[in-house]
Amino acid sequence: MNSDSVISKSIFTRGSILEDREKKFGWFLILPSLIIIVSLVLYPIVYNIFLSFFEVKVTGNNEFTGIQNHLNIITDPAFWQSVTTSIVYVLFTTLGTTLVGLCVALLMNRKFPLRGLVRSLILLPYVAPVIAVVYSWQFIFDPVNGIFMHIAYDKLHLFTERINLIRSPDTSIYVAILFGIWKNFPFSYLMILAGLQAIDTGLYEAAEIDGCKGWQKFRYITFPEIYFLLGSIILLRAIWNFNKFEEVFLLTQNVKVLPIYTYLKAFTGIMDIGHGAAIAMIQFILLIGFILIYVKRVLKW
């Protein structure tokens, strides 16, 4: 009895020494990535939050202003306008890219001649450089010389006057949303197609034997199989589009989504880094809030 316990104790202590060593070794192994994450991700975030409490001076003598920067932002009606614009933009582009991507993926999942070629051609908007396609869109929608107004106004008389669809504050958001969907749906399409191809065809055969029609097959097999895939695509697209700057800004400067508001507020003319940091912080909190609501309430993960 006595000797047994001694033995087990010595095994235990030896085990804990080994465990200790392994732990240390483990820390040693993750140290490089830890250093990178802390210095390149965590430090900037913390420093950004820190800066948002100061009026940042070029000379380096920052002045502590408490939550004045944050107050200035959340009492600015333009800020809330841009939050609304952002939500509308994110909502419609996310839904649009996912739905169009889903439809195209379902279509491309069927067999037809030259399918491989068509599948790769669909990726074109996604892989084309933003600046090139943005200019093409601007030429198309130019109110005086553009092909769109030429057809819609001169030929079809759809409008009573020439309209600058791409720049006017009333209409530019629609063009931006349309552009966002057109530019980014191939990504959703690609992901969904991969998901569709992974579904066991045996499931469909079984369903057919049970007498399922096309819609029922989609409702009870395809959709549940790609449910989490769709959830992730929507989440990713929402995050990306919430922070989207270049597509919107290059296309039309009049759709003031949050990143553009930040740019105009903090970086035009005199740099206002304190305000910029405060906006970034508020934007971050908003985004986290949306994600949490989405994950908990919509996806029920």
Next chain:
Amino acid sequence: MKKSIVLLLLSIFLLSFSSYIFAGGQEETASSEPVELEFWTRQTQSDRMTTIQMLIDTYTAMNPDISIKLVPVDENDMALNMRAASAAGTLPSIIEIDAEIAVALGSEGILDTDASSALLDRVGKDKFFDGALRLFEAKDKGTYYGVPYHGMIQGIWYRADWFKEAGLEPPTTWDAVAKAAEYFYNPEKNIYGILLGTMETESYDEQCFTPIAMSNNAGLFDKDGKLIFNSPEMKEAVEFYARLAKTTPPGPQTWRARDYYLQGRMAMFFYSTYIMDDLAVFEVAMGSLTSDNFEGLKGAEFDPDLVKNTKTATILTNKKDAGFGAVVSMAIPKLNNPDVTEAALDFLNYLYSPNAYITYLHMAVGGMMPVFEGVANTERFLNDPKGVYSKYGAEKIIEITEGLNKIESFGIVEGNRIEAASTIYSKKIIPQMIYKITQEGMDVDKAMAWAEAEMKKLIN
């Protein structure tokens, strides 16, 4: 295995060490203390960069102990980059900046006024046009934030043949401009009255607005620096601007829409002398059209008679005469390094020497006019590579150049420098106000109250 790794490491070490020694040896053979200058130019186009680089190469060949790095910076980013560089302690040695930015940076203490004075002494202060020099005067009279290098004049360019046919007066007064703009505005035929800026992120709006406000005696500040923006005169000017903006092509517009004029779709447009070569020379105009928007579209043909049929009104009159122009200077940031400053002064002095100066100015025919007397009438200046100036004739060129003496600006009131005007300019408050009125349909009083509140925030 281990051995081979050790050998590999050793050989890498030896190689790098020997190259280090080699490099060190090379350095010693060169001159004792080479000075390195960084020159931020706002000429970002590659052909202009090549010309400036050629001037630099010529200079450094004569001065082997100075090396110069040329950095192109877009004019809209200049202020931002300068502040970032100042915060980071990596200021360039020479910058090419316009008056508004020079004053904004100068008032923050980033620019070296002593160096500017030294440069003015070397080049000869009396040679400069007073009007151009005045734009760079610091708060302390007689000191300057930068030294004028080239300038452009803005005016209303108009289709003289259309005006003649319609029996209209040239657009030199408010009445004449408004009457003509409304007369020619015919959206059904895709023809528009006048182009002025209505985009909220473009300085072009304020450049169009300034002569309109100034000609109505409406300033931003009084001579003691008190904000007097919300005045009846200013409201008249804003309303007049909004009235003209109704005759522009649809939607928010900026200077790029000048192409509509070249296509014969517009009667008038606010523009600087930069347009001279587009109007006069076929290849240039075609390049401008195709590189922007309109290759192959109807109306893209060049009208060879356009230069003959285009006239310019550089002064606008209502209650008084006002002109608008922009002068670009060479400025030296505060560096605390006398060697670098001295080298920068020497290089700039070279850039003011006649041959280098005219070579530089010929990079943008029309857009870069000389800022001192005795250049515009020289054979060499009038004989530009594209043959543009000869199409206008020496007399017209000299007349335009002398307009640089009559530039009005919100930042100078009765000879006093109001630095806050530059801050307002760089924060684009007036363009935002114009956008709100003309594009979002905001009431003039409300938009002006908004602008005034924003200006007050900046001043305090």
